[in-house]
Amino acid sequence: MAYSTKKGLLVYNVYRTLTYALSPLIRLHLRWRISRGLDHRCRWPERLGRPSLPRRPGPLVWFHAVSLGEGMAAVPVIRECVRKMPNVNVLMTITTMSAFEVLRNWLPSEIIFQFSPLDTPGSIDSFLRYWKPKAIILMESELWPNLIMHASQNGITLALLNARMSEKSFEVWSRPVLLPLISLMLSKFSLIAPLSTEQGIRFQLLQAPPAIISFSGDLKYVIEDFGVNGRGGKSIDDLRLQLAHKQVWMASSIHRGEEEIILGVHTTLMQLQPNILIIIVPRHPQHGREIAKKLEKEGQNVILRSQHKKLKPETNIYVVDTLVIHHIYS
Numbered sequence: 230m231a232y233s234t235k236k237g238l239l240v241y242n243v244y245r246t247l248t249y250a251l252s253p254l255i256r257l258h259l260r261w262r263i264s265r266g267l268d269h270r271c272r273w274p275e276r277l278g279r280p281s282l283p284r285r286p287g288p289l290v291w292f293h294a295v296s297l298g299e300g301m302a303a304v305p306v307i308r309e310c311v312r313k314m315p316n317v318n319v320l321m322t323i324t325t326m327s328a329f330e331v332l333r334n335w336l337p338s339e340i341i342f343q344f345s346p347l348d349t350p351g352s353i354d355s356f357l358r359y360w361k362p363k364a365i366i367l368m369e370s371e372l373w374p375n376l377i378m379h380a381s382q383n384g385i386t387l388a389l390l391n392a393r394m395s396e397k398s399f400e401v402w403s404r405p406v407l408l409p410l411i412s413l414m415l416s417k418f419s420l421i422a423p424l425s426t427e428q429g430i431r432f433q434l435l436q437a438p439p440a441i442i443s444f445s446g447d448l449k450y451v452i453e454d455f456g457v458n459g460r461g462g463k464s465i466d467d468l469r470l471q472l473a474h475k476q477v478w479m480a481s482s483i484h485r486g487e488e489e490i491i492l493g494v495h496t497t498l499m500q501l502q503p504n505i506l507i508i509i510v511p512r513h514p515q516h517g518r519e520i521a522k523k524l525e526k527e528g529q530n531v532i533l534r535s536q537h538k539k540l541k542p543e544t545n546i547y548v549v550d551t552l553v554i555h556h557i558y559s
Contacts, residue, residue, distance in 0.1 A: 233436075237413030240406065244374050248349045255347055266515040267326060268344070275344040278355030282341055289318040289360055293345055294368040297328040302391050302448040303368050304336065311337050320360055322346075327513050348373035357383060369393050369424075372414060381417040388420040391448045394431045402435055412436035424448070468547075471540045476502050481510040488520050492546075499545060506540075510549040517550030524548075 248255075259276055262268040268276065275281055292307055294300040300323050310319055321336060322345035323329055333342050346352040353375045364386040365376075370393050380387055394402070402411040415421070415437035423429035424447040432442060478498070480491045488509060495507045511517045517533070524531040524546060531546040532538050540547070 233409050234413060237409035240410040241374055241378055245350055252349045255349060272344055276347050278346040278352035280359050284360055285318050287316060287318055288363045289320055290364045291320045291362040292366045293322045293371055295371055296325040297331060299368040300328045300332050348375045350375055353379050366390055377414045377417050387418045389418055390422050392421050392423040393428050399431050476505040479508040482512050485516060506545050508547045514550045517548045521548045
């Protein structure tokens with residue numbers, strides 16, 4: 230075990246050195262993301278660990294999730310923390326713009342909301358020095374070496390909720406070079422709550438201490454579908470009525486570039502079934518607006534969800550550029 234810890238520290242030191250050396254390039258990448266609408270144009274310094282809000286007195290718990298799905302899974306826990314520990318400050322960080330747009334309006338008003346710091350030594354050090362959290366709650370698969378090791382060095386309690394490890398990530402972490410590092414990182418947690426038995430086994434195979442693994446089920450089952458500002462359900466029902474006489478298929482959570490292939494398939498399907506309509510749901514709302522704009526220039530019959538227009542008989546493409554979130558049981 231001592232040898233494994235020593236090897237894990239060696240691999241971590243290599244990672245820390247690389248992330249420190251690459252910090253200037255990472256900043257350039259951040260600016261590229263801002264130009265693409267993937268990071269906030271005004272709040273990007275938060276990604277470098279620079280706060281935009283004051284640190285209120287008292288103990289603080291930090292919740293971190295990468296995107297909307299993980300963030301929504303954290304909301305029931307956050308609400309319970311606010312209810313049971315009213316004197317504790319709660320900080321929520323998120324990575325994606327889409328999650329930011331939704332969660333900032335649906336978290337309790339007393340929650341401090343920031344973009345998450347990049348996993349570079351400077352950003353993490355700056356973030357932890359300012360916010361001084363007593364505990365850090367990471368959601369699902371946010372296993373970042375600098376964050377976890379710096380938190381441990383500062384005596385901060387770590388927990389991983391709704392913990393999951395994809396098959397691909399498990400294969401990567403299982404490699405001989407990286408296994409000592411993930412084993413070292415997982416040993417720093419006080420609690421790992423996997424969302425399934427299979428996920429729990431994966432964490433044990435990566436040498437997480439068995440005593441810290443506690444099954445609690447998938448937090449996403451606590452969520453009930455509900456629309457943005459309470460209107461989502463009605464708008465979806467309206468859309469369902471408009472689509473009643475059409476053949477419909479959907480391409481959901483697509484990445485940039487995938488729409489070209491999808492629209493090619495749709496063109497072929499239209500030759501076989503002229504009454505068919507495709508619903509395109511990109512991962513990021515801004516991408517949806519870009520797709521619609523391009524299709525309109527090409528003369529396509531497209532409707533953008535945010536415009537709230539009625540479908541015309543000739544409409545064959547419906548692009549979603551808004552987010553429908555969830556109502557959390559209180």
